[in-house]
Amino acid sequence: MMDDPLAAIPLIAAGVEARMDSRGRMHVRKAQLYSGGWPQRLAYRLGWRADLHVQLDEYGTFYWQQINGENSLGEIAARFAARFGHSLADSRRAVVQFTRDLLDRRLIQLHHPAATGTEDKA
Numbered sequence: 001m002m003d004d005p006l007a008a009i010p011l012i013a014a015g016v017e018a019r020m021d022s023r024g025r026m027h028v029r030k031a032q033l034y035s036g037g038w039p040q041r042l043a044y045r046l047g048w049r050a051d052l053h054v055q056l057d058e059y060g061t062f063y064w065q066q067i068n069g070e071n072s073l074g075e076i077a078a079r080f081a082a083r084f085g086h087s088l089a090d091s092r093r094a095v096v097q098f099t100r101d102l103l104d105r106r107l108i109q110l111h112h113p114a115a116t117g118t119e120d121k122a
Contacts, residue, residue: 006074006092008110010067010099016107018064026061028054028107052105059084063098067108073099 012018016030030052056064062083066076073095081091102108 004074005096006077007072008099008112009069009072010076010102010108010110011069012067013107013109020061021055024061025058026056026064028056028064030105030107052107054105054107059094060098063095069111072113 013030016028018026018028020026059080062080063076066079071079074092077091077095078088080086080095081088084091086094099108099110103110
């Protein structure tokens with residue numbers, strides 16, 4: 001278990017694609033298989049896939065751009081506070097909530113730096 005959850009480092013999950021639109025907003029896409037029941041059987045037979053599409057707002061786009069395999073959630077929160085003028089406490093809460101949302105959609109993974117300097121994947 002981690003002492004500081006904000007020490008976790010977000011990484012983009014395998015199979016996730018992102019592109020920037022002309023307005024500077026990030027669009028994230030992940031191909032997914034249908035899950036369960038007759039829709040899955042039909043989709044399998046027809047070769048269909050369900051794609052998850054997420055259009056990020058200004059805050060989400062900034063968060064996404066900070067994911068580089070080195071920035072921890074705490075560092076992202078500090079940059080978020082500096083960029084948007086929010087308090088560090090509010091920024092930490094926002095980063096934690098957005099991280100949960102992205103994890104729930106399986107768009108990111110978290111690496112947890114261990115005390116020994118090695119990394120443990122979650």
